[in-house]
Amino acid sequence: MRVGIARERRPGERRVAATPETVRQLTGLGLDVAIEAGAGEASGHSDASYADAGAIVVDALALAELDVLLHVRPLEAATPSALRRGAITVGLASPSTELATVAALRDAGVTSFALELVPRISRAQSMDALTSQALVAGYRCVLEAAMRLPRFFPLYMTAAGTIPPAKVLVLGAGVAGLQAIGTAKRLGARVSANDVRAASADEVASMGGTFISLDLDAADAGGGYARELGEDRAARQRQLLAPHVADADVLITTAAIPGRPAPLLVTSEMVRAMRPGSVVVDLAAESGGNVEGAVAGSDVAVPTAAGDGTVTLVGMKDAASTMPADASRLYAKNVANLLALMTADGSVAPDFADEVVAGACLTHAGEVRHPPTADALASNTEGAR
Numbered sequence: 001m002r003v004g005i006a007r008e009r010r011p012g013e014r015r016v017a018a019t020p021e022t023v024r025q026l027t028g029l030g031l032d033v034a035i036e037a038g039a040g041e042a043s044g045h046s047d048a049s050y051a052d053a054g055a056i057v058v059d060a061l062a063l064a065e066l067d068v069l070l071h072v073r074p075l076e077a078a079t080p081s082a083l084r085r086g087a088i089t090v091g092l093a094s095p096s097t098e099l100a101t102v103a104a105l106r107d108a109g110v111t112s113f114a115l116e117l118v119p120r121i122s123r124a125q126s127m128d129a130l131t132s133q134a135l136v137a138g139y140r141c142v143l144e145a146a147m148r149l150p151r152f153f154p155l156y157m158t159a160a161g162t163i164p165p166a167k168v169l170v171l172g173a174g175v176a177g178l179q180a181i182g183t184a185k186r187l188g189a190r191v192s193a194n195d196v197r198a199a200s201a202d203e204v205a206s207m208g209g210t211f212i213s214l215d216l217d218a219a220d221a222g223g224g225y226a227r228e229l230g231e232d233r234a235a236r237q238r239q240l241l242a243p244h245v246a247d248a249d250v251l252i253t254t255a256a257i258p259g260r261p262a263p264l265l266v267t268s269e270m271v272r273a274m275r276p277g278s279v280v281v282d283l284a285a286e287s288g289g290n291v292e293g294a295v296a297g298s299d300v301a302v303p304t305a306a307g308d309g310t311v312t313l314v315g316m317k318d319a320a321s322t323m324p325a326d327a328s329r330l331y332a333k334n335v336a337n338l339l340a341l342m343t344a345d346g347s348v349a350p351d352f353a354d355e356v357v358a359g360a361c362l363t364h365a366g367e368v369r370h371p372p373t374a375d376a377l378a379s380n381t382e383g384a385r
Contacts, residue, residue: 030346138179154188172255276309285315
C-alpha cells in the first residue's frame, strides 16, 4: 500500500507529517512511502534524507493513487474528491471548525482519522498529537515573553545592586501551561498559576510553580480538560484573578476547551492595570483568545490605566510551527504510531473494535462517525436551508 506525505501549503505551517525516522518505521511495516519534494525542508529534512530512509521523492503526489494520505493541517475541502474512495487520511482535522472538509470527506467515501479525537488513555499516549504540540507551544510562549520583557527573568545579585526575579503568572495548567511554568522557572522567574481543574494544584507544584487558589468550585470535564464555565462564575473568576494579573510582569494564558471558543479569562481593564513594560502572551488567540483584544499573529500595545506606558499583548499564531524541527519530530511519531496500530502484513486495515481506532475515526464509509461533529454538520446543513 502507498502512503503519501504532501508539502503543507497553509500560510505559516512549517511542520511535516513524516520525518526520515518515521519513514523508516513505515517502510519497516511493509508500506511504500512517497513524499512531495520540499515537504520537510522547513523542518530541517532534505529530500535526500527521505530518499535515504526509503521514501520515493516526487514532484507532485498523485492523490488518486494513494491508499493513505498523511497531513498536518486540516485538508482543504477540495482535496477529498481527488482521493480514491476508501482511501485513508491521518492528521489534524479541526472537525468543529472545518465542517466543509468533513462533509467532503464523508461524500468522497474517505476514511479519515483526526488526531484531535485520539482517546486520552494510557495506550494512546504515543499518538496524542494535542499533547505533543502543546508541549512545544507552551515552551515557545515563554520565549516570546522573555524576548519582549524589558528586564531579566532571573534574580541577579551584583555589585551595582540586586535585580529581583520577574513574576510570571500562567493561566491554564494543561500540558501547554505546565510546560510554560517549567520553562519560566528554569529561566529563573518566580512563577504562579491557576486552573479551574481540581488536579491542577499538585501539577503546578510539581513544575515548581505556586498554585493560586481562588476558592471556587472545580470545573473538570474529564480527559484532562476543563469544562466551560457559566458567565456568573467566569465573571467571579476574573474578579479574583485581577490583583494577581496586576502584580505580574508576564502573563501567559493557555486555557482552551476542545471544540469551543477559548474562554475569556482576562479583560482589557485587567491588562491596563498591569505595570508599564509588562507582557501578556495569549496562546489561545487563534480560537478567540483568553485575553480581550488579543489578535492572532500580532502584538498590540495596550495603554496602562495610569497612562504611564503600555503593556505588550502578544497573540500567538502557529505556535508549534515556530519550532518545526522538534514539533515535526513529535507529530510525525504520533502519526506513525497511529498508522502502525492499523497496519499488519503491509496492509492498513483499521479495526474499529479497537477503542483508539474507533475513537480517532472522523469519517468512514460515507458517514461521520464522531457524533458531535455529525450533529454540528446536521445543524449547519439545516441552517443553510
